[in-house]
Amino acid sequence: MLNKVQGADTFKWEFPGGSYTSSDVMHPEEIVYRQPGTHTITLHTSNVDGEQKTFQKHFTAFAELVASFDWQQQGSLHAPLTLIMHNNSQGAEAYQWHFQGGTPEYSSEKNPTVVFNQEGEFKIRLEVINHSQREKVEKTIRVNPPLKVAFDWKNEYFENYQAPVHIFLSNQTKNATLGYHWQVTDGISTQESNEENPSFLLAREGKYQITLTAKNDKQTLSLSKEIIVEKGDNLLTFKDIKLGVNTAQNSIGCFFSSYLGRILTAEEITPETGKLIDFVYFGQNSSFSYNIFLSPDKVQETVFEKIAEATQSHFINKQENVGQTLLDVDSFDRLSSGSAIAPIDIISHKNQAPFNKDLIPRIVLFQTVDGRKGAIKIKEYIKEGTQSYILVDIKIQKIP
Secondary structure: OOOOOOOOOEEEEEOOOEOOOEEOOOOOOOOOEOOOEEEEEEEEEEOOOOOEEEEEEEEEEOOOOEOOEEEEEEOOOEOOEEEEEEEOOEOOOEEEEEEOOOEOOEEOOOOOEEEEOOOEEEEEEEEEEOOOOEEEEEEEEEEEOOOEOOEEEEEOOOOOOEOOEEEEEEEOOEOOOOOEEEEEEOOOOEEEEOOOOOEEEEOOOEEEEEEEEEEOOOOEEEEEEEEEEEOOOOEEEEEEEEEEOHHHOOOOOOEEEOOOOEEEOHHHOOHHHHOOOOEEEEEOOOOOOOEEEEOHHHHHHOOOOOOOOOOOOEEEOOHHHOOOOOOOHHHHHHOOOHHHHOOOOHHHHOEOOOEOOOOOOEEEEEEOOOOOEEEEEEEEEEOOHHHOEEEEEEEEEOOO
């Protein structure tokens, strides 16, 4: 403390708020004020002549300038993300915020609120100011992607939209942490599900609306698509299908799938396609003296490799061995609905008898593991060496 008073013999100092509060020396030691604010120093003086004087000085102590902040997060980190800023700065008289990618982008409030509507990594910067200083602090926030609703579907039977249609929904939604709700309606009836990937049977012709509603703690969003189901009679028909003899298994193919709507070659068989195969044709050679339709789970008993995930089907390879004709050629040609073939009892009359090419056309009956019934009409035996094949028409129920 620098004392410039002259002619005084005694001194009495007062330092309220200081590191010590009083002194009676002419030049007090250094004093520290730790609290910000306006402070007063008082000096009382006197001399031997009885004179007394009081002096006062006022000064302002500013707090140390420190920039500091945190935030309170509302909900999850998924966009839109709302942050309420908590300003912990000290010694500041003004504030300047910059929210990269936020709304608002700038603010001069002490504790503003900001919203980040997009995913990404964003910088939050606070600059604090007092009478003589500026300090900055910066932090980064990672905003997770927002809710996005998307879906598609697969038809049980490839590209066939004749009633009934069985569809399997493929949910491609992102960040739906609180679940899903599906609704399928043709305006007459409504089907609903809360499963992630449900399936629905569209039993009659018409226009169906499929709506998926998904939600998280921030949003609830919906997406609708339409699917048109054509008139149908629960029957799939395939014409002029080639089924190769066993030496053509990798070229023409011997494996039929109504779900895929085509013949598969041996090289195309995987655990996924294997479970979709309805039947297998085994022709011994181009003479067509030995032919048989096989259940997919029995093909390894011939020259074929075992089919992964194979199912069981039942056959009447030779109706002449049954003692009665369950479905003749004319009835096959007139067959236009799945209900017409439903009464035929294939299981009770099944046989695995091989046949030759003498009977043309030949009707072979079969029933798949899921109970669907079908018929194969062999129309021709085409002799082309190792690439020989039979030409057939196939009719099969879509649902049992």
